[in-house]
Amino acid sequence: MDNGGDYQTYYNQGFTLIELLTVIVILGILMSIAVLSVLGVTERTETEVCEANRLELGRYYRVHLIVESKVHTSTAFKEFMLGYGDEICPVGGEISYDDRKVECSVHSVAANGNDEGDDGEVPYL
Known part of the structure; x- marks a missing residue:
């Protein structure tokens, strides 16, 4: 019967290191893994x-x-932006109007250097 008692006390000591x-x-x-996935979601959400x-x-x-029967000028866009507000980009990118498109210095395609013909590979010379 002593063996049964030793067995019980040995396994009731708790977890090992x-x-x-x-x-x-x-x-x-x-x-x-959770933190990395949350950071990716946050970045995509800011971009969207x-x-x-x-x-x-x-x-x-x-x-x-x-x-207003106006023609686009940089001054006209700046005046419009004063009335519209500064919170366009969630990370504070600089907003501009070029080629009939509003561009962000952080999230625009031109700002990120992503050309549509660039597939990210090293060019063959």
Whole structure:
């Protein structure tokens, strides 16, 4: 009967250091995956919000030019922006109007250097 008592006291002592470290490492890996995915979602959301705001601003600006019978100039756009507000880009990019499009210094295609013909590979010489 003594063997049964030793068996019970041995397994009632709690977790070993290896078991605790294993659980902590697994939780750390899961947390790093979660943080990286949340950061990616946040960045995509900021880009989408900026794009939607720029499209809306462009429409309002074109209507403003028609209603006021004005021609686009950088001064006319700056005056329009004073009345519209500064919160177009969620990360504070500089807003400009070029070639009938509202551009952001952070989120626009030209600002990121993404050309449609560029597939990200090294060119063959």
